[in-house]
Amino acid sequence: MRQLKIGTSSVRGVVGESLTPELLVDFASAFGTYCDGGTVVIGRDTRRSSGMLRAAALSSLLSAGCHVLDLGVVPTPLVSFALRELGAAGGLSITGSHNDSRWNAYKFLGADGALLNAVNSEELLDIYHARDFIRAPWDGLRGWEPASEDLPARYLDHILASLDVEAISARNFRVAVDFCNGAGLPVVARLLGELGCTLIPLNEEPDGIFAHAPAPTAANMRQLAALMKHLQVDLGAAINIDGDRIGFVTAEGEPLTEEHTLPLVAAHMLARQPGPVVTNLSTSRMVDTVAEAAGQPVVRTMIGEGHVMGRAQAERAVLAGEGSGGVSLLPIATTFDAFLTLGLVLEAMAASSEPLAALADRLPRYAVRKGTVSCPPNLVYHVLEGFHDHYRRAHLDLTEGVHAAWHDGWIHVRASNTEPLLRIVAEADSDARADKLFDEAMTFVSQAAFVTAGR
Numbered sequence: 001m002r003q004l005k006i007g008t009s010s011v012r013g014v015v016g017e018s019l020t021p022e023l024l025v026d027f028a029s030a031f032g033t034y035c036d037g038g039t040v041v042i043g044r045d046t047r048r049s050s051g052m053l054r055a056a057a058l059s060s061l062l063s064a065g066c067h068v069l070d071l072g073v074v075p076t077p078l079v080s081f082a083l084r085e086l087g088a089a090g091g092l093s094i095t096g097s098h099n100d101s102r103w104n105a106y107k108f109l110g111a112d113g114a115l116l117n118a119v120n121s122e123e124l125l126d127i128y129h130a131r132d133f134i135r136a137p138w139d140g141l142r143g144w145e146p147a148s149e150d151l152p153a154r155y156l157d158h159i160l161a162s163l164d165v166e167a168i169s170a171r172n173f174r175v176a177v178d179f180c181n182g183a184g185l186p187v188v189a190r191l192l193g194e195l196g197c198t199l200i201p202l203n204e205e206p207d208g209i210f211a212h213a214p215a216p217t218a219a220n221m222r223q224l225a226a227l228m229k230h231l232q233v234d235l236g237a238a239i240n241i242d243g244d245r246i247g248f249v250t251a252e253g254e255p256l257t258e259e260h261t262l263p264l265v266a267a268h269m270l271a272r273q274p275g276p277v278v279t280n281l282s283t284s285r286m287v288d289t290v291a292e293a294a295g296q297p298v299v300r301t302m303i304g305e306g307h308v309m310g311r312a313q314a315e316r317a318v319l320a321g322e323g324s325g326g327v328s329l330l331p332i333a334t335t336f337d338a339f340l341t342l343g344l345v346l347e348a349m350a351a352s353s354e355p356l357a358a359l360a361d362r363l364p365r366y367a368v369r370k371g372t373v374s375c376p377p378n379l380v381y382h383v384l385e386g387f388h389d390h391y392r393r394a395h396l397d398l399t400e401g402v403h404a405a406w407h408d409g410w411i412h413v414r415a416s417n418t419e420p421l422l423r424i425v426a427e428a429d430s431d432a433r434a435d436k437l438f439d440e441a442m443t444f445v446s447q448a449a450f451v452t453a454g455r
Helices: 022-032 048-065 074-087 120-128 151-160 165-169 185-194 219-228 258-269 287-291 304-317 339-354 355-359 377-390 431-453
Strands: 004-007 010-014 038-045 067-073 088-095 103-109 144-146 174-178 198-202 237-240 246-249 277-280 298-301 320-322 327-329 369-376 395-397 402-406 411-414 421-428
Touching: 010 022, 022 088, 022 103, 022 120, 038 048, 038 074, 038 320, 048 067, 048 088, 048 103, 048 144, 067 074, 074 103, 074 151, 074 339, 103 174, 103 377, 120 277, 120 304, 151 185, 151 339, 165 339, 174 219, 174 339, 185 198, 219 237, 219 246, 237 339, 246 258, 246 339, 246 395, 258 277, 258 320, 258 327, 258 339, 258 355, 277 287, 277 304, 287 298, 298 304, 327 339, 327 395, 339 355, 355 395, 369 431, 377 411, 377 421, 377 431, 411 431, 421 431
Parallel strands: 038 067, 038 088, 067 144, 174 198, 174 237, 277 298, 277 320
Antiparallel strands: 004 010, 010 103, 088 103, 237 246, 320 327, 369 421, 395 402, 402 411, 411 421
16 A cells, blocks of 8 residues: 555655655645745754655755745744744645654645645645646746744744743743654753743654654653653653644653643633634544633534644634644644643643642543554545444534534544544543444444455
């Protein structure tokens, strides 16, 4: 199976297999054309392959007449901030995000600093498929240059302006952070320094050799949790490779699921800044319960940051996020921003004078189960059609895949946006009900995928 995913706002694949130099050159040329030869800000993560992707992007953008500002190795939120700060036409973040080191991707950002939404992505794909690229003449090439060295400091000031720095600093928090050998250390070190916190780093070497799977799940935070049991720290955090997702560990060394991140921030922020919250169909109902207590609506949309942020801007939401640990506070950020999220959780602890464990205990408790089933893209429709028919008596939402709901739980089955998989999520009021829903869905989807493949 050739592993390539072309989705909303990104093209992602396995380097040396599906993600080839030819493909990279054509997509970067299409993006340069989409930006009409304007200024494009680029940044990359620490993966060994990111230098190759940068070279393909740089030559292609220059050939389209773009002026390229290179931020070097930086997290995606800094790319987003820089292009908004500089008034650039677009941004390109080179990162495989939560995927393992075999994978890499181009993430395309529009002039508003957000990942391209569905409409803009269709325009980019039309250019790519038509191969109608701008080609600047020799005297129309505008060149490239390193971006201003003060942009990281300006980004940090932007974040700090939205936080109660004095309240956080008064607590002298000790914070252990697992960087998974990604691009986040410089930003976190400066952020925590300004907030009067002590940083205890883990897996901080930006060598692209990841100490564990990058996604900030409870399972991937076991090393951090074990370390914290032997240290006196107030908070643990695991940050994704490009700084778009974050997970947390309590002072006692108890990892919280990535589903806790959005409701933790919502419980703190909605009390002082009311407004809608936007999330996806697969995110836990914890955020709905928190928002309802604050008298605020939750809007559900398709999975993927581009979909969520696009809907959040349309709804004038104050918060947007997903159950993956990605959160954005609008209009401060127009991408999921792990660094701002870290600051907000520290602020919640400072404002309440309570530890993270107490804040988490106040959240509603639901049982969540997640799993995947390998499924080639050409078989996805047939499997989902069978799932839809099997659960036809439930309350169905077909916005993306099949979402089947009952009064005490729900199941969501959909095609992955980033890998050749079907993703299954189940949530219920009790462990027993969640196990039953999840096991039944996994069995049905696995058998349907097997039978369909054998036709």
